[in-house]
Amino acid sequence: MVYEKELLVAQLAVQRASIATKRVFHQTAKGAVSKDDKSPVTIGDFGAQALIIHAIRKNFPEDKVVGEEDSDTLRKNDELRQQIWEVVQNTKLEDAEAEKLLGGPLTSESEMLDAIDYGKDEGGGRGRIWALDPIDGTKGFLRGGQYAVCLALMVDGDVKVGVLGCPNLPIDDSAPLDVKIGENANDEAGKGVLFSAVLGQGATSRPLGTAGLQPGKSIAMKNLTDVSQATFCESVEAAHSSHGENAAIAKKLGITKPGVRMDSQSKYGSIARGAGDLYLRLPVRKDYQEKIWDHAAGDVIVREAGGVVTDIHGKRLDFSIGRTLRDNKGVVAGPKGVHDAVLSVVKEVLGV
Structure with a gap:
């Protein structure tokens, strides 16, 4: 299968990062700060970005990453940096082989900051570039609504692999949307979905797990004519x-x-x-x-x-x-x- 390793690494990396974001959500203090564009940034954003970029660099060291965050705030804020380092250190998949594939744990705060800053690439139409949003929908995350951990591989400007971790969506693919899905959501039993696709190979969903990948199944748009x-x-x-x-x-x-x-x-x-x-x-x-x-x-x-x-x-x-x-x-x-x-x-x- 084309892009088989890329897909597996992306799925496991997003799953591990999703575990980190859920842990942060359940902490009382989420450590929100403000960027210049006034959108909130949390411990989860930085921690998820560090974990995912670490996995990419270990497996595909020549690839570039376009990420949303950088470490400028953390280098000036010792308390916030320590909180994020604690999350990164303590987030692991309950599967030794999966953890090994992702490059194992980060070894220092310096390595964590360097991983976050590796996402500063400017992108473009040549080469292999990953697009990463460690927590898309940060305001939704903060209020317990919907958010997603998002990762995609682009090759020469064309998206080839895409993975979304959605901790607060129902696992059941047939569960209809209602107007309350964006409010007061949580990751209780029956929630947490990992979506993925490879260009030309279809799309799948599977439950978000805590170890290796759960079984997946093909998904399709509704055949809507009216x-x-x-x-x-x-x-x-x-x-x-x-x-x-x-x-x-x-x-x-x-x-x-x-x-x-x-x-x-x-x-x-x-x-x-x-x-x-x-x-x-x-x-x-x-x-x-x-x-x-x-x-x-x-x-x-x-x-x-x-x-x-x-x-x-x-x-x-x-x-x-x-x-x-x-x-x-x-x-x-x-x-x-x-x-x-x-x-x-x-x-x-x-x-x-």
Whole structure:
């Protein structure tokens, strides 16, 4: 199987990082700080990034990584750095062979900081580059909602492997989305999903475990022919997508079900397995550029599940031009059978 080792390392690395994020969530103090863009960063973000990049460097030392975080804050904050180091030290898979494959434990705080900073690559259209979001949906994570640990491998600008760890989604692929899924979620029994895909080889889901990989099964988009029956997903944060325009689009399409607001690329995973149908992320500013780590894994998972992912102009998402999707505006993802109809209405409402 092409990219067999890459897929296995990515799945296990995301699973181990997901364990770290769950441990951090259950701590009373999550150690949130603020970056320049005012979004919260937690111990879980830094810890997950260090663990995943460590595994990538041990297995694929020539590969580059485009990650969301850097260690500047940690180098100035001894207390926060110590908290993250404790999480990194104490997070292990309950499987010796899996741990060995991931490169074993990090040996020092210095190695941890270097791993985090290895994610500063600028990306581009040549070579092997991993796109990493250690906690996508940090605000959802902080409030106990949906979040995802996201990792994708791009080769010459094309996404080949994608993995999403979604600790608060129900394991049952057939569990329908409801309007409360983005609120007060938790990782109780029956929750925690690992989505993955390799280009040309289909998409799968499996329960998140604590050791090796759990058995997986193929997933597919719902075969939707009547768009009025669709369930659509949108971001919780109004700053990420226009709720008003989403509602106008739903009305024109005859959709009467309320939109499901949830954080992170868990939306991609949810529609890929047929729990939802459409994902709309409409631009709120002309100058806003989506980050590649917010979409790369979800993009390939949805497409391998039989769906279509484009921007509002109908163009494929272009991951080959750096850290952002600067040649794309917004995201429209859904089943092949209705994507053109949805895109037409999106263009009409947005005046494109």
